Amino acid sequence: MKPSALKTSRRRFCALSAGTIAAGILGSSCQGFDDSLMVNSGRLIVRPHTSNKSASIGRTKLGLDRDPDRDAILQLPASQSNSPLPLMIMLHGAGQNAEDMFYYLGSSPNEAGVALLVPHSRESTWDAIGGNFGPDVLFLNHALERVFEIAEIDSTRLTIGGFSDGASYALSLGLINGDLFPRVVAFSAGFVVEGIPHGKPSIFISHGINDRILPIDACGRRIVADLKNRGYDITFREFTGGHEIPESVSKEALSWTVEDHS
Numbered sequence: 001m002k003p004s005a006l007k008t009s010r011r012r013f014c015a016l017s018a019g020t021i022a023a024g025i026l027g028s029s030c031q032g033f034d035d036s037l038m039v040n041s042g043r044l045i046v047r048p049h050t051s052n053k054s055a056s057i058g059r060t061k062l063g064l065d066r067d068p069d070r071d072a073i074l075q076l077p078a079s080q081s082n083s084p085l086p087l088m089i090m091l092h093g094a095g096q097n098a099e100d101m102f103y104y105l106g107s108s109p110n111e112a113g114v115a116l117l118v119p120h121s122r123e124s125t126w127d128a129i130g131g132n133f134g135p136d137v138l139f140l141n142h143a144l145e146r147v148f149e150i151a152e153i154d155s156t157r158l159t160i161g162g163f164s165d166g167a168s169y170a171l172s173l174g175l176i177n178g179d180l181f182p183r184v185v186a187f188s189a190g191f192v193v194e195g196i197p198h199g200k201p202s203i204f205i206s207h208g209i210n211d212r213i214l215p216i217d218a219c220g221r222r223i224v225a226d227l228k229n230r231g232y233d234i235t236f237r238e239f240t241g242g243h244e245i246p247e248s249v250s251k252e253a254l255s256w257t258v259e260d261h262s
Contacts, residue, residue, distance in 0.1 A: 042133040042176040042195045046144045048084075048155040055150040059102075062146045064139065065120070072119035072143040073098045076151060077110045085115040086157035086258050087147065088185070089140070091166030092118070094125040104163060104187075104245045105254070112254035114159075115151060119143045126169040128193045137173075159257045161185030161204075163245060164214065168192065171223070174201055185253050187245045189223060190214040202233045204256050206249045208241040 055076055062072045076085070088109065090101045098118040109116045119140055121127075127134035147153065160181045162170035167189035174184030175192065178199025185204045188211060207220030214220070216238065224236045235256060239246055 039134055039137050040132065042128065042137055042173055042193070043198075044137065044141050044144065044173070044177050044180055046141050046148065047180070048148050048153045048158070050152070053150070053152050055147075060150075062143060064142055064146065069097065070120045070122075071098075072117060072139070072146075073102075074147055074151065075102070075109065075116040075118070077113045077115065079110070079113055084152045084154035086113070086159070087115045087117060087151075087153045088159040088161055088254070088257055089117045089119070089144075089170070091126065091160070091162030091170050092121070093162075093164030093166050094129070096163075096166075101163065101166075105250050106247060108247075108250045108254040111251070112258055114254055114257060115147075115153065117143060117147055125165045128172060129165050129169060133193075133195075136169075140173075156182060157258060159183040159185055161187070161253070161257075162189075163187040164190070164243065171203070174203070183257055185257065186223075187249070187253070188214055188220070188243055190219045192223060192226075200232065202235070203227060204235045204237075204253050206237040206239060206245070206253065208244060209238055210241060211243045213243040 055074060057076050057078055059073055059075045061068060062074060065071045090105065092098065092101050098120055101118045105116070122135045122139060127136045158181050160170045160174045161167070161184065167186035168191050170184060171186045171189050172193035172195060174181050175197045176195040178197060178201040182201055183204070184201045187206050188208065189205065205220060205224055207216045209216050220238070224234055228234050237249055237252065239249055
């Protein structure tokens with residue numbers, strides 16, 4: 001497996017899943033708040049809008065960080081119609097980067113006709129993994145603002161996804177921002193960070209039955225059971241393997257993101 005191995009200390013977060021998924025149910029819509037409140041709550045305020053379509057087919061660094069290795073990258077599919085594109089955000093695991101995510105997904109985004117946004121965490125992993133929501137929320141909001149300026153995106157087909165720590169973070173932000181993301185994809189997630197849920201996204205979860213880093217019983221299966229109990233529409237794929245994203249799973253997940261879930 002090409003991407004770097006993840007720290008086994010992530011296992012300790014699995015035990016939190018049942019409690020942390022129990023996000024506050026009495027939340028109300030968030031409007032008119034400043035960046036600090038957005039950062040603290042995990043809420044994204046950006047929304048899709050008409051763009052001038054200046055982005056080119058293939059990969060484009062968005063120029064949001066002076067260090068190009070810490071930037072966000074947008075990849076547009078080779079085959080495009082005149083219709084707005086579905087967009088998937090893919091969040092990397094601990095100690096990984098954008099290139100690892102392109103390696104994992106391979107040709108699946110292009111084949112599914114999905115635009116792919118891969119941001120880099122501000123530190124070695126996403127802020128709320130070891131603490132609270134913070135600068136990663138603000139950076140992701142800026143990255144989405146830029147994407148909506150340069151590419152025509154279908155607001156009904158926005159997906160946030162990730163692998164490992166990125167999957168945990170995607171689930172967390174996806175539930176908090178379910179009114180922005182109708183779909184959430186989590187490859188080998190460990191837990192969910194507490195937050196006030198908005199909307200009711202459909203969720204695709206995969207997990208290897210031989211995962212030694214985030215064991216499936218304590219993590220994937222437990223998360224799925226808790227989310228189903230809360231009324232979320234879950235597609236769950238267990239596979240023979242470890243802490244990884246098999247090609248067949250990535251292809252299914254990308255196809256799932258463009259399906260009609262109404």
